[in-house]
Amino acid sequence: MAITTQHYLILSAILFTIGVIGVLIKRNPIVIFMCIELMLNAVNLSFVALGRHYGQINGQMYVIFALAVAAAEVSVGLGIIVAIFRSRETIDINEVNLMKF
Amino acid sequence: MMNTEHSLSAILPMQIVMITGMLVLLLDSCIPAWRNAKILSPGLSLIGVGIAFLSSLHILNNPPVGKLFGGAITADPFSQACSIILLITAALAILIAMTYLENMDLNHGEYYCLVLFSTSGAMIMASALDLIVLFIAVEILSVALYVLAGFARTKVRSEEAALKYFLLGAFAAGFLLYGIALIYGGSGFIGLNPTTNLAVIGKSLSMISQPPAMMIMGLGLLLVGLGFKAGLVPFHMWTPDVYEGAPTSVTAYMAAAAKIGAFAAILRVLNAFIPISGYWLIVIEVIAVLTMFGGNILALTQDNVKRMLAYSSIAHAGYLLVAVAAACNSGSKQSILQQATAHSSAFGAAAFYLLSYSLTTIGAFGVLIWLSKRGRDIQTLNDLKGLARTDPAAAYTMLIFMLSLGGIPPTMGFMGKWFIFNATMQSGQTWLALLLGVASIISIYYYLHVVWVMCFQEPEEGTHSVRAESANGVQTSIYVAVGSTLLFGILPNLVQPLMDAASSLLRP
Numbered sequence: 098m099a100i101t102t103q104h105y106l107i108l109s110a111i112l113f114t115i116g117v118i119g120v121l122i123k124r125n126p127i128v129i130f131m132c133i134e135l136m137l138n139a140v141n142l143s144f145v146a147l148g149r150h151y152g153q154i155n156g157q158m159y160v161i162f163a164l165a166v167a168a169a170e171v172s173v174g175l176g177i178i179v180a181i182f183r184s185r186e187t188i189d190i191n192e193v194n195l196m197k198f
Numbered sequence: 199m200m201n202t203e204h205s206l207s208a209i210l211p212m213q214i215v216m217i218t219g220m221l222v223l224l225l226d227s228c229i230p231a232w233r234n235a236k237i238l239s240p241g242l243s244l245i246g247v248g249i250a251f252l253s254s255l256h257i258l259n260n261p262p263v264g265k266l267f268g269g270a271i272t273a274d275p276f277s278q279a280c281s282i283i284l285l286i287t288a289a290l291a292i293l294i295a296m297t298y299l300e301n302m303d304l305n306h307g308e309y310y311c312l313v314l315f316s317t318s319g320a321m322i323m324a325s326a327l328d329l330i331v332l333f334i335a336v337e338i339l340s341v342a343l344y345v346l347a348g349f350a351r352t353k354v355r356s357e358e359a360a361l362k363y364f365l366l367g368a369f370a371a372g373f374l375l376y377g378i379a380l381i382y383g384g385s386g387f388i389g390l391n392p393t394t395n396l397a398v399i400g401k402s403l404s405m406i407s408q409p410p411a412m413m414i415m416g417l418g419l420l421l422v423g424l425g426f427k428a429g430l431v432p433f434h435m436w437t438p439d440v441y442e443g444a445p446t447s448v449t450a451y452m453a454a455a456a457k458i459g460a461f462a463a464i465l466r467v468l469n470a471f472i473p474i475s476g477y478w479l480i481v482i483e484v485i486a487v488l489t490m491f492g493g494n495i496l497a498l499t500q501d502n503v504k505r506m507l508a509y510s511s512i513a514h515a516g517y518l519l520v521a522v523a524a525a526c527n528s529g530s531k532q533s534i535l536q537q538a539t540a541h542s543s544a545f546g547a548a549a550f551y552l553l554s555y556s557l558t559t560i561g562a563f564g565v566l567i568w569l570s571k572r573g574r575d576i577q578t579l580n581d582l583k584g585l586a587r588t589d590p591a592a593a594y595t596m597l598i599f600m601l602s603l604g605g606i607p608p609t610m611g612f613m614g615k616w617f618i619f620n621a622t623m624q625s626g627q628t629w630l631a632l633l634l635g636v637a638s639i640i641s642i643y644y645y646l647h648v649v650w651v652m653c654f655q656e657p658e659e660g661t662h663s664v665r666a667e668s669a670n671g672v673q674t675s676i677y678v679a680v681g682s683t684l685l686f687g688i689l690p691n692l693v694q695p696l697m698d699a700a701s702s703l704l705r706p
Contacts, residue, residue: 106383113376120369129365136372143379151392156382159330159394163375166337170368173341177348177360184354194358 105146112139124190126178130171137167201264208262208273209325211254211281212318215288218246219314226307239307240296240671243314244289251285254278258699269395270328275699279549280324280462282696284455287556288317290679291451294560296671298447298567302575304350312349313451316342320459324466329378329394329420332463336374336427339459340367343452347444359443366426366436374423380416387412400470400706409474417471417478424467428460430519431489434512438496441508446575449504450563453511454556461518461552465545465703468526472705475526482523483630489516490637497644501579506644507562510603513641514555520634521548521618527625540625542701547617549700550693554602554610554686561679562599565592568672582648584657593652595680602683604645605638609687617690 112135119132141160148156182188206213222239225232232238258278266273291313299305319338326332344367348360378394386392387410389402403409422433429437441449471478493513500506525544527537566576569585569592576582586593602611615638622631686693 113372116372120365126361126365130368133365133368133372136369137375140372140375140379143376143383147379147383147386147392151386153392155392155394159378159382162330162334166334166371169337169341170364170371173344174364174368177344177357177364180348180351181357181361184352184357 102146102150106143109139109142109146112136112142126181126188126190129190130174130178134167134171137163204262204264205266205271208257208266209271209322211250211257211278211285212321212325214246214250214253215285215314215318215321218243218250219311219318221246222307222314223311226311233307236300236305237296239310240292243292243310246314247285247289247292247317251282251289254281254285258282269397270331271322271325272327272397273325274703276466276545276703277321277325277462279696279699280458280552281321283549283553283556284317284320284324284458286553287451287454287458287560288313290557290560290564290675291447291454293671293675294450294564294567295447297669298445298570298672301567301570302350302445304445309346309349312342312346316340316346316451317455320455320462323459324462326463326466327396329381329396329467332467333371333375333378335459336423336463337371339456340371340427343367343448343456346448346452347440349448350445355443356445357443359440362436362443363440370423370426370433372423373419373426377416377418377420377423380412380419382416384410384413384416396467396470397706400473403471404473404706409477414474414477417467418481420467421464421478421481424460424464425485428457428464428515428518429512430485430515431492431512432485434489434492437512438505438508441511442502442504442577446504446563446567446570449508450560450567453507453559453563457511457515457518458552458556461515461522461548464519464522465525465548468522469703470706472526479523479526482519482526483627486516486519486523486630487633489513489519490634491516491640494637494640494644497641500644502577503566503579503582503648504563504575504577506648507559510641510644511555511559513637514551514559514603516637517615517618517634518548518551518555520622520630521545521551523630524618524622524625524627527627536624538705540621541705543617543624544621545701545703546697547614547621549697550617550690551614553693553696554614554683557679557682558599558602558609558611561676561683562596562603564672564676564679565596565599568592568669568676579648579651580658582652583655585652588657595676596652597649598680598683600645600648602687604642606642607687608684610683610690611687613687613690 116132116136123129144156144159262273316339319335322335344364347363350356382394426433493509497506497509521544569576602609605611605615619631
């Protein structure tokens with residue numbers, strides 16, 4: 098069986114869904130963050146597959162943009178997590194929750 | 199080469215804002231004398247914003263011709279109108295931050311550079327014609343705002359706000375990007391060349407009858423992503439927590455700038471998808487109603503002023519979404535001419551409302567900052583008890599902001615709601631216009647509750663509000679906001695050029 102663009106798109110949808118479920122059920126910000134990265138990379142896979150399917154360079158180019166933005170997000174996000182760990186000695190989402198209704 | 203220069207000169211306002219941000223950052227970290235003179239960083243930032251404002255006005259009057267950056271960015275009057283509103287917001291936010299940061303001992307130059315970076319991000323959001331540029335712009339805006347939300351590094355609530363905002367914002371960015379990927383994929387079915395360019399997509403959509411399913415899914419995911427940024431109701435969970443936890447000056451800026459950017463992007467994206475509005479218009483209408491009522495009903499029970507203003511900002515996003523729905527309604531009952539009139543008056547109304555919302559919100563948070571004591575925020579309604587007696591100037595300016603947020607004449611908020619109501623009636627969505635009216639009436643209760651607490655309750659013992667030693671920044675900002683809220687409320691024609699500029703965005 099030949100692997101077609103459709104297969105890539107389905108794989109990317111599955112990876113994206115795994116990422117979304119992970120964000121919703123995990124309690125550790127670092128794991129949540131890894132799930133978000135999984136979502137972004139699933140999208141990157143779609144971009145590359147679509148770009149190849151259409152014979153265009155655009156798809157690959159978008160991936161580079163997305164990667165650069167994700168890297169910037171990582172640096173800021175980890176900075177925030179480190180700052181929280183310094184002041185509380187914990188980063189569990191259930192405990193980092195002073196503000197409620 | 200000529201073409202690149204032409205393109206670069208058309209995005210001059212954003213470049214000026216960004217370069218000023220970099221200069222502030224560099225000078226502040228390299229020259230100790232600069233850092234010690236607390237006035238220099240905000241001063242330079244204000245000058246940069248002012249020059250960008252003039253440059254934006256210049257571009258508004260002489261719009262550039264031809265494609266910029268291969269059609270990825272536009273400098274049309276709509277984008278310049280949004281940029282002008284954003285720059286006004288940024289200037290007011292810098293002024294109130296000067297006082298707040300000094301009160302809270304947070305006086306670092308990085309603050310101003312982050313405000314400038316996020317302003318430039320929001321300006322690019324308003325100008326992006328290509329979806330991938332829109333994604334990058336959203337991230338420029340958001341990443342700076344994540345840091346700003348956690349700017350009071352030693353306060354646990356501020357850190358918590360930053361973490362929540364960051365996790366949910368990054369989550370939303372994933373949806374936004376996936377939506378773009380699917381639209382890119384779907385556009386391959388309708389045009390000759392697959393693209394993420396909104397102008398091209400809009401044009402090809404108007405020539406087909408059945409859009410590809412992939413594109414509809416993509417648009418849905420894109421709206422989820424933008425809905426998070428704008429704080430629309432199923433995606434609003436972060437708003438109250440982040441607004442409460444973040445430093446008040448950041449909340450003021452974030453409430454205004456992020457909303458302007460997000461709505462500029464929503465308007466532009468949905469405008470391109472008008473030819474297939476049969477598939478999504480009902481979703482927008484339902485979300486608009488949920489957002490108006492959800493925000494207003496949740497705000498009723500709050501006794502924390504910052505939290506109440508957060509819920510009220512959700513409700514205002516709902517009113518703006520009504521304008522979006524009115525702009526995109528292409529009901530078959532109407533003639534082409536009627537549709538075009540409704541479209542342009544809805545865009546004008548949205549621009550007017552964005553300006554009025556930003557001025558009023560920044561002003562209301564500004565009053566809280568004006569009253570904040572050294573090292574302590576005003577948080578609950580109790581802190582405002584009897585304010586009319588202890589500090590009449592602050593109480594009466596707050597009164598005007600509350601009236602404007604509630605939409606009571608003669609303020610700008612009233613005129614804004616009136617324009618949106620009118621545009622919705624013109625586009626033939628009478629029921630939506632009526633629900634807008636009902637939601638506004640609910641909201642008047644909690645805005646007037648603040649007024650009642652300020653004017654008719656006894657001040658608590660020993661709670662004399664101590665003003666900051668140099669409250670010039672925040673005072674200037676509040677007086678500008680009060681003045682324009684009243685002036686534009688009585689003479690809305692003064693904003694007409696801005697509304698005309700915004701309503702010049704054509705249906706595809």
